[in-house]
Amino acid sequence: MTQYQNRSIVLSKRPQGELQDGDLTLETNPVRELKDGEFLIQVLWLSLDPYMRPRMNDTESYVDPVAIGAVMAGETVGRVIASKTPKYSVGDIVTSYSGWQEYYIANENEAMIYTVQPDGVPLQAFLGVAGMPGRTGYCGLTYVGKPKAGETVVVAAASGPVGTVVGQTAKQLGCRAVGIAGGPEKCRYVVEELGFDDCIDYKQGNLLENLKSACPKGIDVYFENVGGEVTKAVAQLLNKGSRAPICGYVSAYNSEDIGKVETPFHIFGALAEPPEHRFFVVTEWQDQHQELTKLLAEQVRSGQLKYRESVAEGLENAVDAFKGMLKGKNFGKQLVHIAD
Ligand SMILES: NC(=O)c1ccc[n+]([C@@H]2O[C@H](COP(=O)([O-])OP(=O)(O)OC[C@H]3O[C@@H](n4cnc5c(N)ncnc54)[C@H](OP(=O)(O)O)[C@@H]3O)[C@@H](O)[C@H]2O)c1
Structure with missing residues (x-):
């Protein structure tokens, strides 16, 4: 076991209509030791997106529903804080589908993990207009x-x-x-x-x-x-x-x-x-991920692409922020700030 305690938000019950207390619950578990080929990400920012609500239903779509008891799905930007693979080094900043949690053990061969080169662009923008x-x-x-x-x-x-x-x-x-x-x-x-x-x-x-x-x-x-x-x-x-x-x-x-x-x-x-x-x-355009991320990040960097953010502080406030977003309480990209 490592020195880290991971807080995560788990789908405990499938919501009927609007989310109710007890549908999504907060759990704390120790982070286990890494195996060869794995690396540990400390999540800095969690993205809240409308698509997450249909994923809580038990209906098939272009992506599978989140299983009961599983960590709620979502994209984050985080920092590599331990690594047992030459592919990722401590200090790397990556976007990944780690889900709603503070730490995530990723495998070196996992798809949809991208190293971010911020060059002055705020990290959370890679979950929003540059993401x-x-x-x-x-x-x-x-x-x-x-x-x-x-x-x-x-x-x-x-x-x-x-x-x-x-x-x-x-x-x-x-x-x-x-x-x-x-x-x-x-x-x-x-x-x-x-x-x-x-x-x-x-x-x-x-x-x-x-x-x-x-x-x-x-x-x-x-x-x-x-x-x-x-x-x-x-x-x-x-x-x-x-x-x-x-x-x-x-x-x-x-x-x-x-x-x-x-x-x-x-x-x-x-x-x-x-x-x-x-x-x-x-x-559909995953093959253009890097090229388009660069294009949009450059527009953010130059000030050409303007945007706004709504930030909830801490994982414990993610559920309320998510509920609010589906009703338009957010003003701009809804994020959860987890760590610096
Ligand atoms: N197909 C894909 O690959 C893909 C990928 C990403 C996102 N999306 C979709 O893109 C859309 C926008 O996503 P986003 O991340 O940019 O969301 P967002 O604008 O940050 O948040 C959702 C917004 O929807 C508006 N809204 C909520 N209920 C409404 C209603 N009854 N009538 C009109 N507007 C309502 C609210 O804005 P107001 O306060 O202005 O009403 C709310 O802020 C969503 O439908 C999402 O599922 C699709």
């Missing part, structure tokens, strides 16, 4: 949305890490970028700080009318993050030949039976002229 959500926004927009200069791109959850990258990339490509976000403060930020052309507060009412005025030439690319009422309004304004990359639909993630939810596929499928639409997963 998985950033690559999601970039790839979904450019490869599935295929925007052309002069077109109108709409994205909801616009102040979050995916939406932030979608809108700013759309602007770089010469498009009109219109965000949708919850509340006046987020909308102001999306326009004034992120540089979108407009942002509609979907909580204010009159969504369709407001979207119409923000998109006088209709909508060419709708980057789907949320589903529900937002999608229904957008669907009425889609131009002929429009594209809708379906990234996720967070408004349904707390549903008791996600299989019965009206999804964007139902909404678009019912249109006389549906947009070109498909669900995509960021790992």
Whole structure:
């Protein structure tokens, strides 16, 4: 046994609808000794992402559900603090799918572990706009949305890490970028700080009318993050030949039976002229991981790519932060700070 005690958050019960006390529980266990080929990561930052909620259900999707009793899945950035492999050295900074815990024993052959070269970029940005959500926004927009200069791109959850990258990339490509976000403060930020052309507060009412005025030439690319009422309004304004990359639909993630939810596929499928639409997963472009991480990190470093973060302090506050994120209490990328 090593000198370390590991605190982890474990899926104890499958939530029915919104998370309840006792669904996710905190455990403490000693960290065992490393075997040959292993290394020990001390987690510094944990990323909280909407996809984690569907993974708590007992339903098959493109990834397996988290097993009862298992550490909740998630990506982190951490520091190697012990190593029995020449591949990783003490002091290396890595992103890994360690899950919601403070220490993680990784194997040298494990996939999806990447060494980070921060060069002035804050480490946690590699979980946000320069990480998985950033690559999601970039790839979904450019490869599935295929925007052309002069077109109108709409994205909801616009102040979050995916939406932030979608809108700013759309602007770089010469498009009109219109965000949708919850509340006046987020909308102001999306326009004034992120540089979108407009942002509609979907909580204010009159969504369709407001979207119409923000998109006088209709909508060419709708980057789907949320589903529900937002999608229904957008669907009425889609131009002929429009594209809708379906990234996720967070408004349904707390549903008791996600299989019965009206999804964007139902909404678009019912249109006389549906947009070109498909669900995509960021790992489709896993071969571009390093190249895209570099591109986005450079934009962060230069100040070109702006973003915001909501930080919960300590693993003990992760569950509340996660619950809040699904309701929009986060403002920007939701992180948990675990250690320095
Ligand atoms: N396909 C992939 O590979 C992939 C990868 C990463 C992420 N995603 C998806 O991308 C989407 C955005 O992820 P993110 O990490 O950037 O999340 P995020 O924006 O940090 O957090 C989720 C946001 O969704 C908004 N929201 C919640 N309920 C809503 C509702 N009923 N109607 C409208 N908006 C609602 C809230 O923002 P407001 O306060 O503005 O409402 C909330 O802050 C999610 O659907 C996620 O599952 C997909």
